[in-house]
Amino acid sequence: MTGHTRPEPVTWRSQGRFVASIASMRQLQLFNDRGGLAVNFDILRSTAPDIAIAGTQSKAFSLWETRSSSGFVTEPKYNAQLITIRFVTSGHIIYRRRSGDVDGVPTHATLVNFSDLREVQAYGAFSAVSGTFSVDVLTAAHAALTGRSDGTLPDLTPTASVATPAMMALFLTLRRVQEQIQAIECHDDLTFQLLKEVLSYQLLSAWPRRDAPAPSQAQDIPSRSLGRALDYIEANLSRALTLADIAAVAGISVRSLQNRFRRDLGRTPVQVILERRLAQVHQDLMSPAKASLSVAEIARSWGFVHMGDFGQRYRRQYGRTPTETRRTGRAL
Structure with a gap:
């Protein structure tokens, strides 16, 4: 056409x-x-x-x-x-x-x-x-x-x-x-941007091929590559991270990056990023210097725009709600 x-x-x-x-x-x-x-x-x-x-x-x-x-x-x-x-x-x-x-x-x-x-x-x-x-x-x-x-x-x-x-x-x-799209008015959610990238990798990895490639031997990746990846994540938690950028800094492919995280850390790169961002939120909720900020403002500063999704993730990681953490911080 x-x-x-x-x-x-x-x-x-x-x-x-x-x-x-x-x-x-x-x-x-x-x-x-x-x-x-x-x-x-x-x-x-x-x-x-x-x-x-x-x-x-x-x-x-x-x-x-x-x-x-x-x-x-x-x-x-x-x-x-x-x-x-x-x-x-x-x-x-x-x-x-x-x-x-x-x-x-x-x-x-x-x-x-x-x-x-x-x-x-x-x-x-x-x-x-x-x-x-x-x-x-x-x-x-x-x-x-x-x-x-x-x-x-x-x-x-x-x-x-x-x-x-x-x-x-x-x-x-x-x-x-798709559900996140309908729940937020803007796309400055850092997790949303990362999920879009992950979708392309999932598609290419999961979808069957007409001529499936022969399985290759897993390559051993030096631990310094993982260290570089973790350092880059830590330094850029408040910015939009992509797996392609992290892999490039580490000097390896995205697939090797994913394999290394699963093998050595038992988690995917996305899980690690979310855990570290939640840790920053947790630290800010406990900090007297951030007492004037609302829970939503602190969450947004670390890329969490969808409050329902954020609250569920936070509770799974810390066993309590963000509001309960804020009360604990004020009581100290």
């Missing part, structure tokens, strides 16, 4: 958060005209549409949840170098591609290159969580993950069983990020 390589804002635009509920043909037309998404929506038959969409989109990464009792049809508005993954939670979807049709059902997730797509049909009582990555982002993630910079992507299969632990973990991360 030919189209715009650089779409106008009326065709597509970045949106930190979007929500739409379509219940009439008039609303459907207005949404297509103003929605700013990469596809046009239509319905399968002459009945009133019932389509709900909520998510976020940018040139690098988009994530949304779709629910529809009426079903729908979408067609791309323009060519784009994007890869879309979709986990169907109910119903059935068909991708009509130049290279052949692909079916999406609750037992099998789908991965489709946007430039290969002609049309998508979703049937009644449909719901799904979907994510779109730019090819450039996934190529860079593949290079960071493997330490190879050949500018290529692995040949991923168009469908994948969701029964494997790795695929289920990918789905749960996708859903969690």
Whole structure:
């Protein structure tokens, strides 16, 4: 399909958060005209549409949840170098591609290159969580993950069983990020930014390949690499951290970084980052110098914007709520 390589804002635009509920043909037309998404929506038959969409989109990464009792049809508005993954939670979807049709059902997730797509049909009582990555982002993630910079992507299969632990973990991360999008008004949550990066690594690691690479011998990584990684994390806790940057400082690939943390610390890099940020919050809550700041202000200063998620994490780590910690600090 030919189209715009650089779409106008009326065709597509970045949106930190979007929500739409379509219940009439008039609303459907207005949404297509103003929605700013990469596809046009239509319905399968002459009945009133019932389509709900909520998510976020940018040139690098988009994530949304779709629910529809009426079903729908979408067609791309323009060519784009994007890869879309979709986990169907109910119903059935068909991708009509130049290279052949692909079916999406609750037992099998789908991965489709946007430039290969002609049309998508979703049937009644449909719901799904979907994510779109730019090819450039996934190529860079593949290079960071493997330490190879050949500018290529692995040949991923168009469908994948969701029964494997790795695929289920990918789905749960996708859903969690989607829930956070709906719970916050801004994306200055440092954890949210890190989760988006992790999603690209999870996708490349979990999704099956047409020609699976032979397993390689695990390389022993000098302990100084782990030390450099931990030092960098500690020095940048209040800033947006990425695993690619941490791995680069440590002089290893992202995959090696993850393996080293799991092997030597029993935790992932993300878990370590969150634990250290929570420790800083804990220290500030106990500090008389921070007594004038609210719990929310202290949490935000360390990158926690979603207060419900922050409170649960804090209680798991310290066995009490942030407010209880604040009271203890004042009593000392």
